[in-house]
Amino acid sequence: NAGVMQNPRHLVRRRGQEARLRCSPMKGHSHVYWYRQLPEEGLKFMVYLQKENIIDESGMPKERFSAEFPKEGPSILRIQQVVRGDSAAYFCASSRNTGTASSDEQYFGPGTRLTVT
């Protein structure tokens, strides 16, 4: 029973390029969350998605960042025109169910470490 998969594990981009981070949730999970961890910081929520829907994007920067979770395939976090400040670890988590059931555990992937040079 595979856990949450993220790829790539490490990604290096030059300033101005695009970064695409992928997350495959655990089997049976239809909710995906993206978090960002800046160096020496805790994780900060970015966006919460269900299949084909963005539920909460209150933590997403207004520009250059977008996320999707299509009917088929992994969730994608896309960062356009990356800058040095985007260098961070990006974690994806998935859960089976949520809504008012705040007990539903989020299982985290291993993260993607983005370095912008």
Place this chain on the structure above:
Amino acid sequence: AQKVTQAQTEISVVEKEDVTLDCVYETRDTTYYLFWYKQPPSGELVFLIRRNSFDEQNEISGRYSWNFQKSTSSFNFTITASQVVDSAVYFCALRGGNTPLVFGKGTRLSVIA
């Protein structure tokens, strides 16, 4: 707004010592969940425990124990007889209602042989 404070940025202990990591939280929700995660040097996040706001019983799992006190809004984590493999960053997190996880900034624990 929800907030998690881990006042200890870094702690160093000698192997076999006991160590307590503090976590204080703020929330207006009456139902909420508290979590601890471990992040070893390899970088992944390892789930340690989840506790709901209605269950104030302390929990013990091997060398790990958790002390949840609603009166002081604290959810402290104690490692007994620490080992070098316990060296990691430990995060306390909170989730209430229909909200995402809110993490503290973490405490870096170094256990020295």
